Amino acid sequence: MIEWLRILIDDILRLSREKNKPVSIKEIVDETNVDREDVRDAINEMEKEGLAKYKEKVLLTDKGKERAALLFKRHETIEKFFGGKEAHKIAHSLEHFEDKDIEYMKEMVEGKKESLKNFKEGMEGIIAASTISNPKIISRLIGVGMAPASYFRVEQVRSDAIILRIHNRLVVIDASIADKIFAVGIK
Amino acid sequence: MKALLIGQPNVGKSSLLNALTGARVIISNYPGTTIDFTKGEAKIKGKKYSFIDTPGIYNLFPSSMEEKVTEKIVLSADYDFIIQVADAVALERSLVITMSLIELGLPIILAINFWEEAEKKGIYVNEKKLEEKLGIKVVKINPIKRKGILQLVENIDKAKKSNFEIIYDDDIEFAIKEVMKRLPKTKLSKRGIAVKILEGDEEAIKKYGIDAASIKKKIGRHPNLSIDIQITKSGYASIVSKNVTELKAIKTGINKFDKILLFHPVIGQLFVLFTFTLIFLILIWLGGWFQDNLFSMFNKLIDFLMPFIHSKFASLLLENALTGLAAGIAVAIPYIGIFYVILSILEDSGLLSRFIIILNGLMKKIGLPGKAIIPIMLGLGCSAAAIKSTRILPEKEDRIKVSFLYSFIPCSSRTAIILGVVGHYAGIGYGLGIYLISFIIFIITAKILNISIKKEPMPIIEEMPSYRIPKIRNVVIKSWIRMESFVYVVIPLLIFGGLLYAILLQLNVVNAIIKPLNFITVGWLHLPEKSMIALFYGFLQKDLTPAMLANAVGTLNFGSVMTKLQIFTFGMASTFQVPCIIAFGMMGKEIGWKDVIMIEISMLLYGLFLTGIILRLFLLASILF
Known part of the structure; x- marks a missing residue:
C-alpha cells in the first residue's frame, strides 16, 4: 500500500478512537488537511480491509476498533517518552512507525516519571522528558545520547554533576541539568 | 572528488583519514582535537580524492564554536559527498547526525567504527538492515587496525542521497x-x-x-x-x-579507578594536583638537565668559532645570532618538547577528559565551564595553539575570558624564563614563587572578569572517553606536530632577533631607544635599563627574552649582573603579558581585532602594574622582617 494512504488510514482510526464515535468525511478533512477524494480512497481501502464500513459516517468494525486501540496505545507510549509540552503532536508524527518498531518502549510505559536528580547510584531508567527550553542544551543532550527513550544507568552521583552510562558511553551531566530531565525507572 | 569526514568527537575520523591517505593527523582521546580542517589526498580507481577531516560534532545544531565550524562547511555544499563515521557502541547518537544530513539531501556513506568493541559489549549492528532502512551505503571499519578500509575504498563512489523521510507533525x-x-x-x-x-x-x-x-x-x-x-x-x-x-547481555559498571578518581571530591583534586606537580618536577629536572648540557655545548661552539673571526662586527653578529639560537634550542625546546610529550600521554590515556569533571566545581567558582581546563592546560604548552583550542568552549564570552587569562598561564616559552632564567639563576624558590603568584593572579583576574563579562557558564554535558594505553608513535607524532611551527617559525626569529640587536649595537642606537623607557625599567621595576631590550623582544616572542637578556647584559650568567630580586622581577614582568605576537595574531583571528587590542593593552599595563606592586610588597616585607 502507498505510504500516505496507510498514514491517512491510521489518522482516521486514531480520530475515531479519540472522538469515541463515528466520524464524517468533513471531520476527517478538517483534522488532516487532506483532499476529500483522498479521504474517500482511504475509506474505500478500509472497507476492503474490513476495518470499517461507510454509511454517512465511518463506522469501525471490531477489527478496526482493535487496530485503533493498538494505535492509541502506541501513541500513548511514544507520547510518554518523547514528551514536552507538545508531546501529543510529536507522538503523532512518530506513531506511523510500525508497531514492532516501538515494541521496546511499551514495556517501560507503566513506570512513573521522576527527575533524574532522584536517581541514586546503580539505578537504571529510560529518559522520558525534560523542561529545558534552551535548544543548544537540548541539541547537546541529544548529541551525547540523552535522547528520549534512551536507556541509562546512573554510575556516580557527585554534588555538582551526575555520571551516567548511556548508550554504553560515560556521560557527565551538570546537576542543574539533571534536575530538569525526567526519566522512568526500571526494576 | 571532495569528501567531508563528519562524526562525533573522538569517533575515529582522524584515524580514518590516516588510514585512507597516510596523512599525519593528531588523534586524541578527548573531544576537540580537530579544531581545524585537516586535508588528505588519495588516488582511488584512477580518480583523485581529497578527504577533509572536520571538527567533531554531536549534532548538526551547534552548541559550541567548533561545531559551528563544521556546520558551516556542511552547509557550504562545497564538496561532493560525506563520509559519516558512526559509533557502533552508541549508534543512535550517530544517527541523530545522519538524520540531519539525510534531510539536507546530501550523498552519504556511513562508516561504522568501534563495532568490535560493541560486539564485545554484546551490541550487534546489522549493517545490511541499516542500509535497507536508510537507503545508503553502510560499511564497518576499524581504521586503527586498517580493517574495512579496503571495502570502504571499493564503495567510495557509492555515496548517494537517501530517500528516507522524516515526517514532522x-x-x-x-x-x-x-x-x-x-x-x-x-x-x-x-x-x-x-x-x-x-x-x-x-x-x-x-x-x-x-x-x-x-x-x-x-x-x-x-x-x-x-x-x-x-x-x-x-x-x-x-x-x-x-x-x-x-x-545481547549488556555489561555495565564503571571503572574502579574512575570510581575513586572522580567520585571522591578530595582524592580527585589531589590527583590533579599531584599530576601537575609531577609535570613541573619533570620539567625542572629533565628540562634543566637538557638546558645545562645544551648550553655548555653552545658555549664550546662559540668559544671554538671566535678565534677564526677577526672583524669586530662579524664576531658581534655571530655571537648574537648564536646566542639567539642557543636560547631557542637549549632553553625553549627542552621545556616545550617535554611538556607536549606529557600532555599527549595525558590526552591519549583519557585522563585529561577526567580532569574536566574533577575540576568542574573549581572552574565554576571562577566562572568558567569545566571544559575550559583543556585550553588552559594547552596554554601551559603554547598559548598561540591554545587560543585556537578555545573553540571547544560553548560561548564567546568564555573564549574572551580565557584569552585574557593566558597572560597568567605560563606557556613553555615563559616556563623557560621562569625555570631557565629565574629558577636557574635566582633559585628555584623564586621560580616556583612566580608560578604561585601567576596562579593567584589568575584566580583574582578570573573573578574580576566575571564582574565585567557576565555570562553564566554553560552547564557541563560531556562524554568521557574510555581509557586507552597511549601509543608511542602517536605521542611522538603529536608532540612533533605541535612543536613543528615553533621550530620553523620561532628559531629563525631568534636568530634574526640576535642579528638585529647586533646591528643596533653597531649603529649605537640602543641607548636612544631604551632611555625614554627608563621610568618603567629602572623606576617602576628596579631593573637594569638594558633589560628593556629583553622585555621588548619578549613582547614579540617570549623565547627571545632569555636570549636578548643575555645579549643585553653581555653574559648568560645572569646571576653575576643582576640581584636575585631583579631576576625575579624580570621574570614576572616578562611573564605577565599577552604571550607573544603570534598569539596576538591568533587571538585577533579567533575572537576579533577590537577585543584583542583591548586585551593586549590592558594586559600589558595590568601585568607591569602588578609586577611593580609585588616587587614593592617584597621590599616592604624585607624591611619589616
Whole structure:
C-alpha cells in the first residue's frame, strides 16, 4: 500500500478512537488537511480491509476498533517518552512507525516519571522528558545520547554533576541539568 | 572528488583519514582535537580524492564554536559527498547526525567504527538492515587496525542521497512548506534547509536571510519549535537504531579507578594536583638537565668559532645570532618538547577528559565551564595553539575570558624564563614563587572578569572517553606536530632577533631607544635599563627574552649582573603579558581585532602594574622582617 494512504488510514482510526464515535468525511478533512477524494480512497481501502464500513459516517468494525486501540496505545507510549509540552503532536508524527518498531518502549510505559536528580547510584531508567527550553542544551543532550527513550544507568552521583552510562558511553551531566530531565525507572 | 569526514568527537575520523591517505593527523582521546580542517589526498580507481577531516560534532545544531565550524562547511555544499563515521557502541547518537544530513539531501556513506568493541559489549549492528532502512551505503571499519578500509575504498563512489523521510507533525510540516516557498534554488535540499531555519539554526538563518518568525507565529501551538524538531529527529534516530541493533547481555559498571578518581571530591583534586606537580618536577629536572648540557655545548661552539673571526662586527653578529639560537634550542625546546610529550600521554590515556569533571566545581567558582581546563592546560604548552583550542568552549564570552587569562598561564616559552632564567639563576624558590603568584593572579583576574563579562557558564554535558594505553608513535607524532611551527617559525626569529640587536649595537642606537623607557625599567621595576631590550623582544616572542637578556647584559650568567630580586622581577614582568605576537595574531583571528587590542593593552599595563606592586610588597616585607 502507498505510504500516505496507510498514514491517512491510521489518522482516521486514531480520530475515531479519540472522538469515541463515528466520524464524517468533513471531520476527517478538517483534522488532516487532506483532499476529500483522498479521504474517500482511504475509506474505500478500509472497507476492503474490513476495518470499517461507510454509511454517512465511518463506522469501525471490531477489527478496526482493535487496530485503533493498538494505535492509541502506541501513541500513548511514544507520547510518554518523547514528551514536552507538545508531546501529543510529536507522538503523532512518530506513531506511523510500525508497531514492532516501538515494541521496546511499551514495556517501560507503566513506570512513573521522576527527575533524574532522584536517581541514586546503580539505578537504571529510560529518559522520558525534560523542561529545558534552551535548544543548544537540548541539541547537546541529544548529541551525547540523552535522547528520549534512551536507556541509562546512573554510575556516580557527585554534588555538582551526575555520571551516567548511556548508550554504553560515560556521560557527565551538570546537576542543574539533571534536575530538569525526567526519566522512568526500571526494576 | 571532495569528501567531508563528519562524526562525533573522538569517533575515529582522524584515524580514518590516516588510514585512507597516510596523512599525519593528531588523534586524541578527548573531544576537540580537530579544531581545524585537516586535508588528505588519495588516488582511488584512477580518480583523485581529497578527504577533509572536520571538527567533531554531536549534532548538526551547534552548541559550541567548533561545531559551528563544521556546520558551516556542511552547509557550504562545497564538496561532493560525506563520509559519516558512526559509533557502533552508541549508534543512535550517530544517527541523530545522519538524520540531519539525510534531510539536507546530501550523498552519504556511513562508516561504522568501534563495532568490535560493541560486539564485545554484546551490541550487534546489522549493517545490511541499516542500509535497507536508510537507503545508503553502510560499511564497518576499524581504521586503527586498517580493517574495512579496503571495502570502504571499493564503495567510495557509492555515496548517494537517501530517500528516507522524516515526517514532522502537521503544523511543522505546514511551516516547512511555507519556508520552502521563500527559499531560493540551492544545492542542498530545500526541505532540509527549511527545517534548519525553523529549528532556529543561526548559520542557516544568516545564510538564507529568512528567520521565519511570522511563519512560526502562525503555528502558535509550538512554543518551542526548535526543541520539537530536534526531539522528533532524535525519535527517528532512536527507532531506526533500535531496529538495526541487537542487544545481547549488556555489561555495565564503571571503572574502579574512575570510581575513586572522580567520585571522591578530595582524592580527585589531589590527583590533579599531584599530576601537575609531577609535570613541573619533570620539567625542572629533565628540562634543566637538557638546558645545562645544551648550553655548555653552545658555549664550546662559540668559544671554538671566535678565534677564526677577526672583524669586530662579524664576531658581534655571530655571537648574537648564536646566542639567539642557543636560547631557542637549549632553553625553549627542552621545556616545550617535554611538556607536549606529557600532555599527549595525558590526552591519549583519557585522563585529561577526567580532569574536566574533577575540576568542574573549581572552574565554576571562577566562572568558567569545566571544559575550559583543556585550553588552559594547552596554554601551559603554547598559548598561540591554545587560543585556537578555545573553540571547544560553548560561548564567546568564555573564549574572551580565557584569552585574557593566558597572560597568567605560563606557556613553555615563559616556563623557560621562569625555570631557565629565574629558577636557574635566582633559585628555584623564586621560580616556583612566580608560578604561585601567576596562579593567584589568575584566580583574582578570573573573578574580576566575571564582574565585567557576565555570562553564566554553560552547564557541563560531556562524554568521557574510555581509557586507552597511549601509543608511542602517536605521542611522538603529536608532540612533533605541535612543536613543528615553533621550530620553523620561532628559531629563525631568534636568530634574526640576535642579528638585529647586533646591528643596533653597531649603529649605537640602543641607548636612544631604551632611555625614554627608563621610568618603567629602572623606576617602576628596579631593573637594569638594558633589560628593556629583553622585555621588548619578549613582547614579540617570549623565547627571545632569555636570549636578548643575555645579549643585553653581555653574559648568560645572569646571576653575576643582576640581584636575585631583579631576576625575579624580570621574570614576572616578562611573564605577565599577552604571550607573544603570534598569539596576538591568533587571538585577533579567533575572537576579533577590537577585543584583542583591548586585551593586549590592558594586559600589558595590568601585568607591569602588578609586577611593580609585588616587587614593592617584597621590599616592604624585607624591611619589616
